[in-house]
Amino acid sequence: MLEFSADAEKADGMAADSSRDKAVVVVGAGPAGLMAAETIARSGRRVVVHDASASPARKFLLAGRGGLNLTHSEPLPTLLTRYGEAAERLRPAIEAFPPEALRRWAAELGEETFVGSSGRVFPKSFKATPLLRAWLRRLDGLGVVLKSRSRFAGFGAGGALRFVSPGGEETVEAGAAVFALGGASWPRLGSDGGWVEAFREAGVDVSPLKPANCGFRVAWSEIVRAKFAGAPLKTVALSHGEARVRGEAMVTETGLEGGAIYGLSARLREAVAAEGGTTLAIDFRPDVEEGALAQRLVRKPGESVSTVLRKAGLPPVAAALMREAGTLPADAEGLARRAKHCAIRLIGTAPIARAISTAGGVAWSAIDPDSMAIRRPGVFVAGEMIDWEAPTGGYLLQACFSTGAAAGRAAARFAAADLHETDRRD
Numbered sequence: 001m002l003e004f005s006a007d008a009e010k011a012d013g014m015a016a017d018s019s020r021d022k023a024v025v026v027v028g029a030g031p032a033g034l035m036a037a038e039t040i041a042r043s044g045r046r047v048v049v050h051d052a053s054a055s056p057a058r059k060f061l062l063a064g065r066g067g068l069n070l071t072h073s074e075p076l077p078t079l080l081t082r083y084g085e086a087a088e089r090l091r092p093a094i095e096a097f098p099p100e101a102l103r104r105w106a107a108e109l110g111e112e113t114f115v116g117s118s119g120r121v122f123p124k125s126f127k128a129t130p131l132l133r134a135w136l137r138r139l140d141g142l143g144v145v146l147k148s149r150s151r152f153a154g155f156g157a158g159g160a161l162r163f164v165s166p167g168g169e170e171t172v173e174a175g176a177a178v179f180a181l182g183g184a185s186w187p188r189l190g191s192d193g194g195w196v197e198a199f200r201e202a203g204v205d206v207s208p209l210k211p212a213n214c215g216f217r218v219a220w221s222e223i224v225r226a227k228f229a230g231a232p233l234k235t236v237a238l239s240h241g242e243a244r245v246r247g248e249a250m251v252t253e254t255g256l257e258g259g260a261i262y263g264l265s266a267r268l269r270e271a272v273a274a275e276g277g278t279t280l281a282i283d284f285r286p287d288v289e290e291g292a293l294a295q296r297l298v299r300k301p302g303e304s305v306s307t308v309l310r311k312a313g314l315p316p317v318a319a320a321l322m323r324e325a326g327t328l329p330a331d332a333e334g335l336a337r338r339a340k341h342c343a344i345r346l347i348g349t350a351p352i353a354r355a356i357s358t359a360g361g362v363a364w365s366a367i368d369p370d371s372m373a374i375r376r377p378g379v380f381v382a383g384e385m386i387d388w389e390a391p392t393g394g395y396l397l398q399a400c401f402s403t404g405a406a407a408g409r410a411a412a413r414f415a416a417a418d419l420h421e422t423d424r425r426d
């Protein structure tokens with residue numbers, strides 16, 4: 001288990017801190033919170049990080065199992081478009097800590113990065129563990145203290161922060177606080193969306209949390225469920241309306257998931273919510289024109305449909321899904337049309353617990369350009385808990401690191417100004 005070198009005495013001292021120079025508190029030790037902590041510590045302020053989990057950055061470590069796609073190498077104006085409606089609000093943070101800065105930061109921690117063929121950026125090790133280990137060592141060296149198993153339970157009198165830990169409850173008065181509590185996907189890794197009520201009660205508007213980069217439910221026949229759950233759909237193109245995404249997907253027992261589905265998930269989710277379901281079109285041979293495919297689907301005498309489909313590069317899983325869309329046409333043209341436009345009805349969104357990320361969160365209208373809650377001066381937010389979403393491709397972590405750094409800078413400024421103000425009053 002990765003940990004800071006535990007320094008309980010130092011931590012307790014800070015938690016009970018009643019001096020004017022209060023520590024800045026960071027709540028949530030994911031990539032956004034840890035980046036905020038590093039930024040604040042570098043400004044010379046004391047930092048205490050609280051996290052509900054037993055160890056920090058568990059979802060970041062899970063992302064490492066998929067190779068850790070840290071960011072994307074495309075030009076910044078293109079990269080910003082990936083954040084859709086939130087792009088303009090995220091722009092200052094991402095411009096201040098852009099992909100090159102993130103790559104330099106990783107390299108300084110001993111993890112050189114490289115650009116993959118898709119333009120995605122990965123550490124050469126393809127792992128999160130060495131990067132996190134080096135980062136925690138650096139934070140420890142900067143004097144940052146981590147209090148694990150310390151769950152934020154709400155705001156107390158005068159804006160104090162209430163935490164619950166195995167040792168009991170504590171109330172902390174902070175110089176400023178950065179919240180980076182993540183969304184609600186993979187709740188067993190710590191981010192469970194439990195913070196939403198506390199923020200709403202504190203007058204901070206939070207848009208409902210929804211799954212993003214998520215799978216969808218399909219009422220598969222028993223045959224597909226029993227024989228093809230877990231089967232990959234390699235190099236397919238998925239269409240919904242005018243949107244088309246090439247990539248891979250996977251058949252699950254309850255529907256479809258995987259990169260190409262995630263790429264369409266924002267619009268699929270909205271269509272499912274508005275209409276109770278929606279239809280996705282699968283092109284199983286995106287590199288072959290429909291006419292050329294039809295020629296390859298002309299059957300020899302006595303040849304079965306399954307055989308001709310297989311010979312035309314349509315594996316059994318494709319044939320099964322083509323059958324789900326209705327009785328298979330007998331003629332080659334009809335088969336080619338079905339293989340290029342296989343309509344699959346999506347009847348629901350997969351649970352948020354299995355999604356890669358979360359849409360919704362602290363509303364942009366509730367925070368100022370420094371990401372400080374307008375109704376809660378001194379409370380800053382960062383990372384996935386803010387209301388933005390983006391496709392996979394490194395855009396999620398990039399925005400988490402950038403907003404973490406931005407909230408850290410703003411919180412450090414706030415704490416310094418507050419102290420100055422206290423001095424002036426004294």
Ligand SMILES: Cc1cc2nc3c(=O)[nH]c(=O)nc-3n(C[C@H](O)[C@H](O)[C@H](O)COP(=O)(O)OP(=O)(O)OC[C@H]3O[C@@H](n4cnc5c(N)ncnc54)[C@H](O)[C@@H]3O)c2cc1C
Pocket residue numbers: 027028029030031032033050051052053056057058059060062063064066067068069070071150151152153180181182183185186189190191192193194195355356357382383384385393394395396397398400
């Ligand atoms: C399988 C998977 C693979 C992924 N791969 C990639 C990838 O390759 N590239 C990419 O860009 N993104 C990827 N992501 C997404 C990325 O991991 C997240 O966007 C990112 O971790 C969010 O960072 P965060 O700091 O905002 O929140 P989180 O990482 O969710 O951290 C939030 C922290 O807050 C703590 N917390 C929550 N509630 C409380 C509370 N009440 N009190 C105290 N602490 C609390 C949690 O314990 C947690 O440590 C992946 C996600 C998944 C699930």
